[in-house]
Amino acid sequence: MTSVARWDVLELPVPGPGGVLFRHTSGATAYAEPFQSGDEWIVRYSPDLEGIWSYDGGNLECTPATSRGPVRRSGTTLRWADGTTYHPLTTAWFGDPQQWAAARAALAASPFNRVRIRMAEATEQQVRDLLAVDIVADVLLPMDEAVVRDAVNRLAAYRNVNWCLSPEPDTAASDVRRLAELIAELDPSHHLISMHEATDPGPPWLTHLSVRLENLRGVSVLRRDYAKPVFVDACGHEGNGTTPDTSLRPEEMLTRIWEGTVRGAYVTHGEWYVDPSSASVVPWSDGGSRPTGVVAQRLRLLREVLDELPDGVEPIDDYRDAPTLAVPGSYYLQYLGEHQFPDRTFSLPEGEYDVDVLDVWNHSARRTRESVTGAGTLTVRLPGTQYQAIQIRRTS
Amino acid sequence: MSIEKWGLHELTLTGPSEGNPFADVEFQVSYQFRNRMVTVDGFYDGDGVYRARFSPDREGEWSYITSSSAPELDGQCGTFVCSPPGPGNHGPVDVLGKHHFSYTDGTRYDCVGTTCYHWTYETKELQELTLESLRSAPFDKVRMCLLPTDGMRPERTPFAGNTPGSVDVERYDPEFFRHFESRVADLLALGIQADLILFHPYDRGVWGFDRMSPAQDAAYLRYVVARLAAYRNVWWSLSNEYDFNHEKTIADWDRLLQLVQRYDPYQRLRSIHNGTKMYEVFTPYDFGKPWITHQSVQHWDGAEVASWRDCPKPVVIDEIGYEGNAGRRWGNLTADEMVHRFWQGMALGGYVGHGESFVDRETRAWISIGGRLYGDSPERIDFLRAVFAGLPRQSDGEVDADRCVLHYLGDRQPSAVELDLPDGSPFHFDLIDTRAMTITPLAEYSGPSHIPLPATPYLALRGTR
Numbered sequence: 001m002t003s004v005a006r007w008d009v010l011e012l013p014v015p016g017p018g019g020v021l022f023r024h025t026s027g028a029t030a031y032a033e034p035f036q037s038g039d040e041w042i043v044r045y046s047p048d049l050e051g052i053w054s055y056d057g058g059n060l061e062c063t064p065a066t067s068r069g070p071v072r073r074s075g076t077t078l079r080w081a082d083g084t085t086y087h088p089l090t091t092a093w094f095g096d097p098q099q100w101a102a103a104r105a106a107l108a109a110s111p112f113n114r115v116r117i118r119m120a121e122a123t124e125q126q127v128r129d130l131l132a133v134d135i136v137a138d139v140l141l142p143m144d145e146a147v148v149r150d151a152v153n154r155l156a157a158y159r160n161v162n163w164c165l166s167p168e169p170d171t172a173a174s175d176v177r178r179l180a181e182l183i184a185e186l187d188p189s190h191h192l193i194s195m196h197e198a199t200d201p202g203p204p205w206l207t208h209l210s211v212r213l214e215n216l217r218g219v220s221v222l223r224r225d226y227a228k229p230v231f232v233d234a235c236g237h238e239g240n241g242t243t244p245d246t247s248l249r250p251e252e253m254l255t256r257i258w259e260g261t262v263r264g265a266y267v268t269h270g271e272w273y274v275d276p277s278s279a280s281v282v283p284w285s286d287g288g289s290r291p292t293g294v295v296a297q298r299l300r301l302l303r304e305v306l307d308e309l310p311d312g313v314e315p316i317d318d319y320r321d322a323p324t325l326a327v328p329g330s331y332y333l334q335y336l337g338e339h340q341f342p343d344r345t346f347s348l349p350e351g352e353y354d355v356d357v358l359d360v361w362n363h364s365a366r367r368t369r370e371s372v373t374g375a376g377t378l379t380v381r382l383p384g385t386q387y388q389a390i391q392i393r394r395t396s
Numbered sequence: 397m398s399i400e401k402w403g404l405h406e407l408t409l410t411g412p413s414e415g416n417p418f419a420d421v422e423f424q425v426s427y428q429f430r431n432r433m434v435t436v437d438g439f440y441d442g443d444g445v446y447r448a449r450f451s452p453d454r455e456g457e458w459s460y461i462t463s464s465s466a467p468e469l470d471g472q473c474g475t476f477v478c479s480p481p482g483p484g485n486h487g488p489v490d491v492l493g494k495h496h497f498s499y500t501d502g503t504r505y506d507c508v509g510t511t512c513y514h515w516t517y518e519t520k521e522l523q524e525l526t527l528e529s530l531r532s533a534p535f536d537k538v539r540m541c542l543l544p545t546d547g548m549r550p551e552r553t554p555f556a557g558n559t560p561g562s563v564d565v566e567r568y569d570p571e572f573f574r575h576f577e578s579r580v581a582d583l584l585a586l587g588i589q590a591d592l593i594l595f596h597p598y599d600r601g602v603w604g605f606d607r608m609s610p611a612q613d614a615a616y617l618r619y620v621v622a623r624l625a626a627y628r629n630v631w632w633s634l635s636n637e638y639d640f641n642h643e644k645t646i647a648d649w650d651r652l653l654q655l656v657q658r659y660d661p662y663q664r665l666r667s668i669h670n671g672t673k674m675y676e677v678f679t680p681y682d683f684g685k686p687w688i689t690h691q692s693v694q695h696w697d698g699a700e701v702a703s704w705r706d707c708p709k710p711v712v713i714d715e716i717g718y719e720g721n722a723g724r725r726w727g728n729l730t731a732d733e734m735v736h737r738f739w740q741g742m743a744l745g746g747y748v749g750h751g752e753s754f755v756d757r758e759t760r761a762w763i764s765i766g767g768r769l770y771g772d773s774p775e776r777i778d779f780l781r782a783v784f785a786g787l788p789r790q791s792d793g794e795v796d797a798d799r800c801v802l803h804y805l806g807d808r809q810p811s812a813v814e815l816d817l818p819d820g821s822p823f824h825f826d827l828i829d830t831r832a833m834t835i836t837p838l839a840e841y842s843g844p845s846h847i848p849l850p851a852t853p854y855l856a857l858r859g860t861r
Contacts, residue, residue: 019430027459027473029428029459030431031430031431172493173491174490174491177663181432184431184432184433185429185430185431185432185454186430186431187431188431190431190433199686200686200687201686202654202657202658202686202687203657203663204434204435204658204661204663225650225654226654227654227658
């Protein structure tokens, strides 16, 4: 019997374009339509339950997972299918397949674990390459039913895919619904589905928001209003391009990403450096070979912080003048942005704490061990410069 | 088992009845077609009975599985087949283009509504008379309230109890809802949309339904949506005259509208209706907000439609005054004035709702209790409905200006009009007398045209080519 690990990919040649129904011994079902590859029709399927699945033509055995599976929505946050938390850090790469070999290596070595790419012929190989380095691909789909159908049939079995419909000037709400529901119908892996800049991101067929937003403070209201994960997929690019959107100072790009993240959203990095004397230099987000700016490197600190976030952190509004993520009583991450506070005071229960002052721009950290007695407060001294974050973790 | 497309699948299970099952038991059902899952809230229907309702929108095999905090309601699964829609079933109404509506299968929806706020609270005989009146009336939507007003003393309310001051707003009366739902189903059988008004300001603290806590409001809305959303003719009107409720703020209405959006798996049409004061104060909700599907307006002037169309959502003047002889400003228009306002609003690309308020007839005001219609406007509105249904339109629902000119002349009495028509093949003109309900062929015109008229009010010119 064919065997495949849970959330891995199985390929089955089938005689024609008809869909295949997979039935698990528990009664669960999954439906997969084939795609055309040369003269052949191939069904690509990724089972999400261990055990025996039967289909018209055979059985397959799904063995225990060797991965965390696809990304799932969990309230306003995200988790891998195995239940562990997922903190995306995304960059935008909309480019030429010619540059892919270099871009792929740059992504693998970057702090990013998610990349936005546009559906094209090369996307299938790109998704596989990204899977090998554990990076999620947010695949932008046009408002075109045939393209959407083919993309989902080809790519849904890869656990590292998210779907993002991209708007056209005449996109109607009914088109969004039709295509989002079509994706849900065809996708046995139940990947996340968004509509970039949706007029109304509220309907249940959209799993999360994908917004354009320059003032990142706005994500808190979006999170409250829609009770879904919020991705700011367009907040500008670090660079020297010819438009306001492509010529952000690196400090501004970096602080936007931190501000949105500490407000509980997910902010996409973009980079747009042009060389006025050489048209052959392609900006990273336009499909360049590697990020040449300074923000991508400085996001390593954020990556480290995200990797160490305790389960269940949520934005809190106890500190009205600075965004704060917390597990109240045991963990706090506060970001101070462009403000030059001399110090910050926290109300904390009695205990021992590791306190990190993170200089986000200079990529440095200073750790001290502090004690709080009684129902006390802790005042953290700061260097009085911009782009500081404070991380407090209870140790006992 | 087979359920028609856009019909209603109901699952019934038994579970715990102790404590407060309305609040204590989580019960949801996930329905699946191919890989697409639609999760609906189930609800407690009293006496240990739990139900879930679902309206399938794809033909073929659907499966379902329950999940619940109560073991006996958890993990129950099954399948059913969704068959083609039956005769007269065109699916739910949805927005078409920016400013119009259509049934899901593409059939035209006229959107000519009326109002009978508390008809379901009346005697059985009167309710049946209302249905009988609606059967022969031109209306395809009825605005109706779930909650009683301060002066009413009904046998049942949506909540547990019927005496002001001793109603438990954290429990519901399943029998009230079963009855209310049967009336929604009666309207569905007549092809009429039920525009359900979920809150209103006419409580003034007597029942306290206008000033429940945020958690109580949310639980009430979740229960209502769980019970009623699967009926394909349901629309949500969050409140009547929302701005007359001084216990709630705009932020509250935002939140409550967002909650209804979150609870509703189908995204039924959703709006909120404003009050007006002294024909002066007009503070509609900001209909540009994403969770609003259409503009539900109270206003006295159909000519305002043109400016409201700047917002890219359909305009429905649900209350433009009522035909009748009531002692209140809003309820004593002549049929001429009522129908005039309809023509004005609709000729500008909006929709208008009817209401009637005769207070000295066999049955009291139609807008409050239903009963019988006495006015002269319904017949003329039916004539208007047929005229508008016959206009050539573009795919976005707008009248096709290249093939059709509609010019409503209002309450003026011109002896002729000058129209600057497009050149090219001529338009064949008809004179429509909206009062006499006649259509008289005139001549053909194109380019700048002088069209003689009989100098009487309430005329419309229709040119088609």
